[in-house]
């Protein structure tokens with residue numbers, strides 16, 4: 001195999017799957033997202049709900065990581081995490097986020113930008129208890145984003161938590177729960193030949209209606 005540094009710049013392919021016209025779009029971007037999400041599921045895409053989440057410190061230094069979309073609707077896009085993680089601390093200081101989700105097989109990207117607020121304890125609780133027991137224990141074990149001395153520290157803490165919560169419901173950790181990103185803009189991107197992709201951005205007006213603009217690729 002060639003040195004990846006030698007060939008990375010030459011990686012390219014055309015985007016040819018399909019076009020996106022204004023007349024294809026639902027007036028409601030959440031409905032449009034639902035249509036695309038269903039198509040992505042039907043295309044059998046692995047980790048179809050994985051999305052990049054960008055946050056920033058109060059003084060504007062960005063950070064990004066992948067999280068899983070766990071709900072969407074008129075009130076926003078939901079994911080779950082540790083509130084004391086880097087992303088949690090950043091959202092606490094600066095409650096704005098952007099999400100980007102990419103479905104390569106469909107040559108589609110969606111971006112959602114807006115303010116982020118915590119889900120209610122009840123909602124976090126409901127989701128937490130729907131997770132496999134191992135994941136629930138994992139949330140108690142991990143001080144997400146903090147340095148940890150060794151793998152064995154995690155293994156020992158898992159054994160401790162397994163014993164502590166044996167034969168009873170595992171409570172929702174106080175530092176764990178959801179965020180909902182309430183969209184101010186939602187952009188739908190469809191890859192096209194010659195890098196002349198189709199982009200449509202929905203912008204929420206003060207009265208709650210959505211203005212749609214085609215953007216240059």
Ligand SMILES: Cc1cc2nc3c(=O)[nH]c(=O)nc-3n(C[C@H](O)[C@H](O)[C@H](O)COP(=O)(O)O)c2cc1C
Nearest residue numbers: 047050065066067068080081082085086087088145
């Ligand atoms: C496919 C995938 C899905 C992930 N889903 C989540 C998630 O839903 N919530 C979460 O906290 N971390 C998730 N992670 C881990 C995050 O990318 C990240 O490592 C972690 O949240 C710590 O981020 P932070 O230090 O920036 O806060 C996921 C990682 C991958 C690759």
